[in-house]
Amino acid sequence: MSSLKPILWGFGIFFAICLLAIVSIGLLLNHSMQDVEGVDVTLTNKTNVQVGETFDLVITVTNERPEETLDLSDIDIYHDYLDGFTVADIQPKPKSTMGDPFGEFRTFTFASKIPPGASKDFTFTLQAQQAGIFRGDVDICEDLQFVTSMAQTVVTEAE
Structure with missing residues (x-):
């Protein structure tokens, strides 16, 4: 025993x-x-473009927190949206970009601090590559938490 x-x-x-x-x-x-709290995200882009056309996807991130800085680490854009486009330029320039291990999205690392009450624009200049309806999530990340918005653009053949 x-x-x-x-x-x-x-x-x-x-x-x-x-x-x-x-x-x-x-x-x-x-x-x-859980969603990042105290953050507002607005996506501004053309909803209809032609193959070959270039346009801006502007992601405006607003820190609605009264006293706490938003430490925006990354912006993830899903391939369901990006598959129709080539990323021609990004302003401000990200510190790095990479795909996730499962191939669902592309991560753009900014490590940007947004003060309380302030907004910051992240502009992705895209060129349409193929016809179709492209719709996908755009995640604004603060460490492991994120808030999701949806981007959509219809691409038609050039006339």
């Missing part, structure tokens, strides 16, 4: 550690799935 006691203690400690890990992961996922 005395050799069984350490084994039971070991299983008990292992079970407690696993339970703690599961609860911690759940809390982290719950926190990261």
Whole structure:
């Protein structure tokens, strides 16, 4: 019986550690799935363009927080939208860009601080590459939290 006691203690400690890990992961996922609070996002773009036409997608991010700076880390634009276009220019220039591991969106890292009550424009100059209806999410990220807007542009063949 005395050799069984350490084994039971070991299983008990292992079970407690696993339970703690599961609860911690759940809390982290719950926190990261919440929208960024105190942020307003406005997308301005042409809704109808022709193949070859260039236009601006302007993402205006407003920090509506009374006292807290918004630490905008990234803007994610989903490929459902970007697949119809070539990104010709971005202002301000992002610090880096990369695709996500699952190929769903492209991340533009800005690491931009927006003071309380201020707004900042992020302008993506796009050139239409193919005809179709292109619609996709645009995520404004602050660390692991984000707020989502939708971009849509209809591209027709050039006349």
